[in-house]
Amino acid sequence: MNTKKPLTVACPTCAAPVEWSADNPYRPFCCERCKLIDLGAWAAEEHAIPGDSLEDDLFSGELDAPRH
Numbered sequence: 354m355n356t357k358k359p360l361t362v363a364c365p366t367c368a369a370p371v372e373w374s375a376d377n378p379y380r381p382f383c384c385e386r387c388k389l390i391d392l393g394a395w396a397a398e399e400h401a402i403p404g405d406s407l408e409d410d411l412f413s414g415e416l417d418a419p420r421h
Contacts, residue, residue, distance in 0.1 A: 359372045359373065359374055360372070360373040360374075361373065362380075362381055364381065364382050364383040364387050365381060365382065365387075365391060366382060366383075366387035366388075366390050366391050367383060367387055369383045369387075370383075371383045
């Protein structure tokens with residue numbers, strides 16, 4: 354019989370080992386607490402997806418003035 358070991362990953366918040374399975378509703382996190390800590394970090398802008406800032410273009414004065 355071929356028994357596969359379940360995939361184990363590190364929790365992104367606390368690095369605890371987490372079994373990657375449908376039985377874990379918080380995956381890739383180990384628990385709801387770690388999931389909420391990560392969500393809070395995104396909300397506080399501690400994490401960001403790299404890219405060009407559109408805000409710089411909007412407030413730089415380089416855009417054409419709106420026509421009414």
